[in-house]
Amino acid sequence: MKILASLFIAFLLFGLTANRAHTCDLHADEARKLIDAGTIVPIETVKATAMARHPDSTLIDIELERRYGIYLYQIELKDPQGVEWELELDASDGLLRKDHQDT
Secondary structure (H helix, E strand, O other), rough: HHHHHHHHHHHHHHHHHHHHHHHHOHHHHHHHHHOOOOOOOOHHHHHHHHHHHOOOOOOEEEEEEOOOOEEEEEEEEEEOOOEEEEEEEEEEOOOOOEEEEEO
């Protein structure tokens, strides 16, 4: 029984640390370097795309993260009816990947 419990804990810890290794948020200075190098599009570009999808919405948050080697912008909006939306855009070209209502 101790071996089973130890294996469970080991797999749980491995899963938690493996996920963290594949996803990380980037800071503003890192983002600026990537934009200047042409690796990712500017925040203004993805913000315009998000606002075009949900006109008159209020911007709640924008984050840049690297997940499995791909840069992604995560954008949260609140529309005039109070509905919150989460959008995910590819930071390399600004294309929309996900657009769903926050639940």
